[in-house]
Amino acid sequence: GEQVEQLPSILRVQEGSSASINCTYENSASNYFPWYKQEPGENPKLIIDIRSNMERKQTQGLIVLLDKKAKRFSLHITDTQPGDSAMYFCAASTTGGYKVVFGSGTRLLVSP
Amino acid sequence: GALVYQYPRRTICKSGTSMRMECQAVGFQATSVAWYRQSPQKTFELIALSTVNSAIKYEQNFTQEKFPISHPNLSFSSMTVLNAYLEDRGLYLCGARRDNTEVFFGKGTRLTVV
Numbered sequence: 001g002e003q004v005e006q007l008p009s010i011l012r013v014q015e016g017s018s019a020s021i022n023c024t025y026e027n028s029a030s031n032y033f034p035w036y037k038q039e040p041g042e043n044p045k046l047i048i049d050i051r052s053n054m055e056r057k058q059t060q061g062l063i064v065l066l067d068k069k070a071k072r073f074s075l076h077i078t079d080t081q082p083g084d085s086a087m088y089f090c091a092a093s094t095t096g097g098y099k100v101v102f103g104s105g106t107r108l109l110v111s112p
Numbered sequence: 113g114a115l116v117y118q119y120p121r122r123t124i125c126k127s128g129t130s131m132r133m134e135c136q137a138v139g140f141q142a143t144s145v146a147w148y149r150q151s152p153q154k155t156f157e158l159i160a161l162s163t164v165n166s167a168i169k170y171e172q173n174f175t176q177e178k179f180p181i182s183h184p185n186l187s188f189s190s191m192t193v194l195n196a197y198l199e200d201r202g203l204y205l206c207g208a209r210r211d212n213t214e215v216f217f218g219k220g221t222r223l224t225v226v
Contacts, residue, residue, distance in 0.1 A: 006155075034214055043205065043219040044156075089155065091215075100146065100207070100215050104155040 002027050004092050006103025013110055019077045021106045023090035026071065030092040033066060033073050034100070038087040047088075048075070080110045114140045116208050118218030124226055125196050132192045133221040135206030141186040142208035146215070147179070151202040159204075162189060193223065201225045 006023045013019045023033075031052035036044035050057045050064045050073065057064045063076040073092075077084055090103040117136045125131045135145060144163040148156040160170045162183040170176055183189045189208075193200055203222050207215040 036217075043217040045217070046214045049214060099158065099161055100209075101158070102148075102156040 002099075002101050004090060004101050004103040006090050006106060008106060009104065010107045011109070013080050013108070015081060015110055015112050016079055019080050019084070019108055019110070021075045021088055021090065021108075022072065023074065023092075023103050024070075024072045025092040025101075027092065027094065027101075028071065029094045030071075032093040033064070034091050034093075035062075035064065035075050036089045036091065036102075038089065038105075040086075044089060077108070080108075082110050082112055084108060085110045114138070114210075114216050116206060116216045116218040118204075118206050118221050120221055121219060122222045122224070124224045125193075127197055127225055128195055130192055130194045131196060131223065132190055133204055133206075133223075135189045135191075135208070135218055137187045137208040137216070140208075140210050140216075143186065143211055144209045145183055145189040146207045146209075147181065147189070147191050148205045148207060149202045150205060150220070154202075156205065159191070196223065196225045198225050 004025045034049035035047050037047045038044040048062045048064050050066050061078050066073045088106045091100050093100040115138045119134045123131050146161045147159040150156050158171045159174045160168050162168045168181050181191045203220040205220045206218045209215050
């Protein structure tokens with residue numbers, strides 16, 4: 001299968017706390033995992049990605065973890081701010097396969 | 113930088129009519145272009161994927177007869193929604209990639225069917 005499952009669908013956190021979004025994938029050949037942030041009325045924008053030769057990647061308050069054995073990857077936003085409120089989508093893709101399969105999205109709500 | 117432009121941004125069409133939307137990659141040559149639909153409250157459904165030197169591949173539930181796509185070169189693609197009905201409404205996104213890099217999305221064409 002090619003499905004990507006994403007949880008939770010809604011995530012409410014307090015400003016300054018961390019937020020975690022989890023995704024699982026079915027295709028064991030998947031080796032590229034991007035995360036997109038979509039604000040209302042806007043197109044999705046890549047915020048961080050990880051390839052299968054890595055287990056962890058960090059950039060500007062974002063951490064992505066990849067567990068290939070469990071076919072699981074996750075996004076962790078540290079020190080959340082109200083500006084982090086948006087829809088977040090995980091996705092999976094394979095080398096040589098141009099298809100990118102998206103998760104169902106997580107609505108993150110950061111309250112002051 | 114790499115950008116993807118989509119036109120029009122918003123469109124309203126009468127039920128049963130058709131509308132065409134366009135996608136232009138700027139600053140890079142896209143080796144693949146995918147059309148997605150984001151329906152209200154849903155994630156991205158892949159409609160079809162067009163890659164260099166390959167036929168356009170449609171996903172289940174989407175057909176060439178309903179969503180004909182033209183991809184004449186590495187920077188331009190267009191898709192038509194034929195006979196649009198209420199269930200076709202949503203945000204149509206074009207995503208272009210160069211090789212196995214990130215997908216660059218356009219801002220989408222929001223289709224309203226009345």
